Amino acid sequence: MRRVQVLLEGDAGQVSSVKITEKIWSALDKTITAMMVFGAAIIIIDMLAVSVDVILRYTLDITYTGLFEIMEYSLLWMTFLATAWLLKINGHIRLDLILDRLNPRRKVIANIATSVICEILMGFLIWYSVKLTVNDFIYGTYLSTVLQPIKWPIEIIIAIGYILLFIVMLRRIIELVKTWQSLSSERLKNAPSPPGGEMS
Amino acid sequence: MTWPLAILIIFGCLVVLMITGMPIFLAFMLTCVVGALLFWGGLAGMEQLLMSVFSSITSFIFLPVPLFVLMGNVIFESGVGGNVVDGVDKVLGRLPGRLSILAIGAGVLLGTMIGMSGGSIAVLGKSLAPDMRARGYKKEMALGPIVASGTLAVLIPPSALAVIIGALGKVSIGDLLIAIIPAGLTLAIMFCAYIIIRCKLQPSLAPEYAVSHVSLSEKVKIIVRQILPIGIVIFAAIGVIFVGIATPTEAAALGALACYLLAAVYRKFNWRVLKESAKSTVHISVMVLMIMTASLSFSRILVSSGAIAGLVNLSTTLDVPSIVIVIATQIVVIFLGCFMDPASIVMISVPIFFPIVQALGFDMLWYSILLLINIQLGLITPPFGLDVYTMRALSPPDVSLGDVFRGSTPFLIIGFLLMVIIFVYPPLVTWLPSVAG
Numbered sequence: 001m002r003r004v005q006v007l008l009e010g011d012a013g014q015v016s017s018v019k020i021t022e023k024i025w026s027a028l029d030k031t032i033t034a035m036m037v038f039g040a041a042i043i044i045i046d047m048l049a050v051s052v053d054v055i056l057r058y059t060l061d062i063t064y065t066g067l068f069e070i071m072e073y074s075l076l077w078m079t080f081l082a083t084a085w086l087l088k089i090n091g092h093i094r095l096d097l098i099l100d101r102l103n104p105r106r107k108v109i110a111n112i113a114t115s116v117i118c119e120i121l122m123g124f125l126i127w128y129s130v131k132l133t134v135n136d137f138i139y140g141t142y143l144s145t146v147l148q149p150i151k152w153p154i155e156i157i158i159a160i161g162y163i164l165l166f167i168v169m170l171r172r173i174i175e176l177v178k179t180w181q182s183l184s185s186e187r188l189k190n191a192p193s194p195p196g197g198e199m200s
Numbered sequence: 201m202t203w204p205l206a207i208l209i210i211f212g213c214l215v216v217l218m219i220t221g222m223p224i225f226l227a228f229m230l231t232c233v234v235g236a237l238l239f240w241g242g243l244a245g246m247e248q249l250l251m252s253v254f255s256s257i258t259s260f261i262f263l264p265v266p267l268f269v270l271m272g273n274v275i276f277e278s279g280v281g282g283n284v285v286d287g288v289d290k291v292l293g294r295l296p297g298r299l300s301i302l303a304i305g306a307g308v309l310l311g312t313m314i315g316m317s318g319g320s321i322a323v324l325g326k327s328l329a330p331d332m333r334a335r336g337y338k339k340e341m342a343l344g345p346i347v348a349s350g351t352l353a354v355l356i357p358p359s360a361l362a363v364i365i366g367a368l369g370k371v372s373i374g375d376l377l378i379a380i381i382p383a384g385l386t387l388a389i390m391f392c393a394y395i396i397i398r399c400k401l402q403p404s405l406a407p408e409y410a411v412s413h414v415s416l417s418e419k420v421k422i423i424v425r426q427i428l429p430i431g432i433v434i435f436a437a438i439g440v441i442f443v444g445i446a447t448p449t450e451a452a453a454l455g456a457l458a459c460y461l462l463a464a465v466y467r468k469f470n471w472r473v474l475k476e477s478a479k480s481t482v483h484i485s486v487m488v489l490m491i492m493t494a495s496l497s498f499s500r501i502l503v504s505s506g507a508i509a510g511l512v513n514l515s516t517t518l519d520v521p522s523i524v525i526v527i528a529t530q531i532v533v534i535f536l537g538c539f540m541d542p543a544s545i546v547m548i549s550v551p552i553f554f555p556i557v558q559a560l561g562f563d564m565l566w567y568s569i570l571l572l573i574n575i576q577l578g579l580i581t582p583p584f585g586l587d588v589y590t591m592r593a594l595s596p597p598d599v600s601l602g603d604v605f606r607g608s609t610p611f612l613i614i615g616f617l618l619m620v621i622i623f624v625y626p627p628l629v630t631w632l633p634s635v636a637g
Binding site: 049051053058068073076078079087091100118124132 | 219220224225229230233247250257258259260267440446453454456457475482483486489490493
């Protein structure tokens with residue numbers, strides 16, 4: 001009786017940990033989508049801001065000289081805000097000439113291998129982008145441009161973008177490993193039984 | 201390290217990583233990490249690499265990219281693009297390879313509203329490709345003309361690439377935009393001629409289907425309602441540059457706004473159009489810009505390694521007639537086009553080749569057009585043809601990258617044929633700007 005209770009408690013613990021994991025992934029999904037929406041909003045705001053600037057310049061002779069510079073930074077933000085979302089929906093361009101010729105199991109293995117390499121690369125990029133941002137924060141680096149803005153609030157999005165790419169890639173690796181496990185177990189089930197296998 | 205060895209390491213690394221199916225921007229980035237470690241002083245080069253990511257993406261030359269893409273997406277999402285395609289469809293009679301010709305014709309019209317090849321491919325890839333497949337068109341006759349329409353988008357003003365070349369090469373942007381018009385139209389005619397001849401010889405490539413009869417008065421109505429309003433966008437995106445009201449980035453923003461206004465005039469503007477056009481723009485722009493962030497660092501590493509200088513030395517120190525040197529520079533660009541994005545090629549080739557060609561006494565407008573076509577054709581050359589990847593991204597899963605490359609090959613050859621024609625007959629591109637004064 002006690003043994004059954006322990007088993008039930010173990011199952012309940014497992015279920016709650018699965019729920020927590022699901023909640024974390026769900027929150028992450030929402031964050032990534034929200035960031036993409038911000039990226040999309042940046043494009044529309046850029047379009048309106050530039051159009052208004054042109055109209056005001058030729059009607060009221062009013063213009064804002066720093067607009068183009070802000071647009072340059074917004075381009076960086078838009079790109080790195082939405083890059084994790086693009087990876088999540090598998091939207092980044094990849095060469096699939098060779099992968100398409102592999103059987104599903106080998107394709108999954110190849111995907112796991114490349115994803116692990118990407119993960120290591122991402123770790124490397126996170127380290128150096130964070131280091132660069134922290135250095136610029138400590139030294140109060142300014143950009144020598146018209147607006148002369150402080151650099152770190154602009155470049156911090158590179159580190160954030162890479163961190164989110166890292167997490168999305170990690171999630172993909174976990175899913176790929178699960179797929180590989182299910183394909184492997186299917187393969188074992190479909191494999192012909194050895195002579196006398198059923199007897200033993 | 202010798203430059204041939206540097207090329208071998210860099211491109212070897214890139215090709216291997218691409219083949220493994222890694223996202224292209226990460227393949228580029230990893231190659232850049234290897235390059236930075238080798239040619240930028242080991243780990244110290246990593247910080248330089250990250251700074252290069254920052255400086256490459258915060259560049260004004262990329263500003264029109266999302267705005268031109270937005271123009272195309274508004275046209276598509278609102279259904280205005282479909283209107284244009286539908287208008288041309290009704291005006292167009294019964295022809296062999298009709299839908300492929302429609303792709304080229306609509307590509308010319310869309311080219312006046314979309315300044316980036318990817319945008320035109322996005323509109324036609326989403327609107328025409330499914331219809332082509334449904335009517336039994338073979339993959340090569342369905343995919344090839346749509347990818348080719350991307351080439352037309354760059355050779356019909358507004359053209360972001362032409363503006364970049366003109367700005368960096370100090371060639372009149374106005375002259376350049378006028379000069380590309382006959383080149384673009386000639387290319388469209390050549391594409392159509394190829395499609396008709398090929399479909400006559402191999403009718404199974406594009407099965408014929410019944411086309412409903414449209415009277416002349418109906419055709420006039422269609423032109424007035426569905427094709428002429430494009431003029432508003434043409435003025436906002438091109439006219440304002442010609443009359444000196446706006447810069448290309450401003451023209452791109454005005455063009456995008458004009459597209460929204462056009463959609464509103466057709467009563468097709470709503471919250472969904474705004475949301476979906478912005479979302480699709482983020483999709484395509486980020487896909488392209490993430491590669492650009494890495495590929496710019498990549499081109500800088502190529503320069504640092506001495507590979508670019510070595511290639512240039514090889515092609516310019518030969519004791520041969522000057523025209524051969526010009527051809528050699530174009531061959532180098534073809535080679536670069538196989539691996540690099542247009543912006544990186546422009547940034548490397550213009551500062552190196554322009555002084556040489558100018559010193560040899562050639563017309564820089566003529567050379568700029570050749571360079572523009574060549575770089576654009578690089579977008580459909582394997583293994584790194586960005587337009588081909590865009591088309592693949594828009595296609596159903598059964599369409600492989602190889603299918604798109606195979607479909608694009610005849611159009612790539614025709615593009616090179618146009619370059620030969622311009623090479624032997626420069627007035628094709630120099631005449632119109634001289635008349636315009």
